[in-house]
Amino acid sequence: MKTALRLRRFAAPFLVVALTGAPLVALAVDDPAEMLPDPKQEARAEAIGSQLRCLVCQNESIEDSSASLAKDLRKVVREHVAAGESNKQVVDWMVARYGNFIRLSPPVTVATLLLWGMPVLALVTGLLAAFLVFRRRPQVAPLSDAERARLDELTRGR
Amino acid sequence: MSNDISPSDKISPSGRSGGVTRRRVMMGLPLVGAGVCGVAFWKMLAGMQTGSFNPHDINAPVTGRPVPSFTLADQPPGAGFTAADLKALSKPVLINFFASWCIPCIAEMQALLTVQKRLPVWGVAYKDKPDNAAGLLKHAGNPYARIGSDREGRVAIDWGVSGVPESFLIAPGGTIIWHSAAGLDNDEVMAGLDATLKRIGG
Numbered sequence: 001m002k003t004a005l006r007l008r009r010f011a012a013p014f015l016v017v018a019l020t021g022a023p024l025v026a027l028a029v030d031d032p033a034e035m036l037p038d039p040k041q042e043a044r045a046e047a048i049g050s051q052l053r054c055l056v057c058q059n060e061s062i063e064d065s066s067a068s069l070a071k072d073l074r075k076v077v078r079e080h081v082a083a084g085e086s087n088k089q090v091v092d093w094m095v096a097r098y099g100n101f102i103r104l105s106p107p108v109t110v111a112t113l114l115l116w117g118m119p120v121l122a123l124v125t126g127l128l129a130a131f132l133v134f135r136r137r138p139q140v141a142p143l144s145d146a147e148r149a150r151l152d153e154l155t156r157g158r
Numbered sequence: 159m160s161n162d163i164s165p166s167d168k169i170s171p172s173g174r175s176g177g178v179t180r181r182r183v184m185m186g187l188p189l190v191g192a193g194v195c196g197v198a199f200w201k202m203l204a205g206m207q208t209g210s211f212n213p214h215d216i217n218a219p220v221t222g223r224p225v226p227s228f229t230l231a232d233q234p235p236g237a238g239f240t241a242a243d244l245k246a247l248s249k250p251v252l253i254n255f256f257a258s259w260c261i262p263c264i265a266e267m268q269a270l271l272t273v274q275k276r277l278p279v280w281g282v283a284y285k286d287k288p289d290n291a292a293g294l295l296k297h298a299g300n301p302y303a304r305i306g307s308d309r310e311g312r313v314a315i316d317w318g319v320s321g322v323p324e325s326f327l328i329a330p331g332g333t334i335i336w337h338s339a340a341g342l343d344n345d346e347v348m349a350g351l352d353a354t355l356k357r358i359g360g
Contacts, residue, residue: 055216055320068285069320072311097318099219129184136180 034071036078045081048090049074053102061104209346216339218318225253225332226316230306233283234292238306245332250358252279252351253326254302254342255319257286258294263323266341267294270301273342277355281305284314284322327354 036042046063052073054065062070062077073094080090094102106112114121143151205211225245230238244251254270256263270279281302283291288307295302308314317326320339325347327336336354338347 058214069311069315072315076312076315097218097315098320099217099318101216101218129187132180133184 034074034078036082038082041081042078044087045074045078048081048087049077051091051104052077052094053104055098055102216318216320218320218337218339220318220326220334220337223334225326225328225334226313228313228316230282230308230313233281233286233288233305233307235295235300236281236302236305239280239304241332243304244328247328247332248330250277250330250335250355251328252277253282253317253328254279255282255284255308255314255317255322255324256291256294257284257322258290259286260284260322262341264294264298266323266343267298267301269342269348271299273351274301274303278303282313283307283309284319285309285311325351327351329358 036045049063050061052062054060054062054067054070054073056067056069057065060070062073064070076093077090080093085093091103100106100109106115108116202211206213225241227241229240232238244253252273254266256266258264273279279301281304283305285308288309291305291307295305306313314322314324317324318337323341325338325342326334329335335358336351338350340347342348342351
């Protein structure tokens, strides 16, 4: 028990670093030569790229992935950023080729309405359920005349 | 929701049954929800099994569009081509992205050799060394009437290619009318191509 506690105390900082620090480190592109010379533009390219899905690994952004297609797409993003395009223009360029699937955060459309609406829907449903449950606490019906008479009869002996 | 009348409404005696029924409804709702989710999940898994549903499908919105503008250099033993070449065609053509380093592409070659008896197949060597691509075609047979080289893989991005092999059916006039991100050695993919060819009378 005591060793477990100690272990937890020591493990906690490592976990914190691993869980918060690692993704930041992993976001850097593989090869520094890929990066744009202007740090502002590079930051913008990384922000765009981290919102674009790697189509090979599918659950990683192109900034995280080391797949060759991801590398090519990173390069495309940086070319467009260096050419002075807005974030929206770059994303639109990608969506035109690969569809909304390439966006890690999908836009609100008819198909994604349920996805985006789910938090509100869940909250409303929960509140409604809670309201219905608490409004109607189980109420004890008043005794009927017959019941009252029987109760009197039973308790009379005491 | 509260208007739902469950069968228990009728069985239970009136009077104090109201609270009980509501409680039963409240207890039943999660079960119904779980049931609905279960059926939906089962359908999804069944679709994945038969191949009618694939959650990894990218569904690049390429069909119904004109081919993107591009120019491809020659890949021996074939001659390269451009978007203008595709737009000038009066018969359908199948564009196939391949690479010598791609095992599924090599597996697909036999199917492509069969397809090229029905309609011309033009190849695009994706991120491949020209020597390696030529070596593959020498070894496995060459199904391509023309072959372009996309060494940088940039033309493939304009086509919405996510990984080789990928095939596009181009209708006369240069419109993409069918697309598959899987090899043609798959029966379902082949059936899709057949159906599309029949539809345009090719």
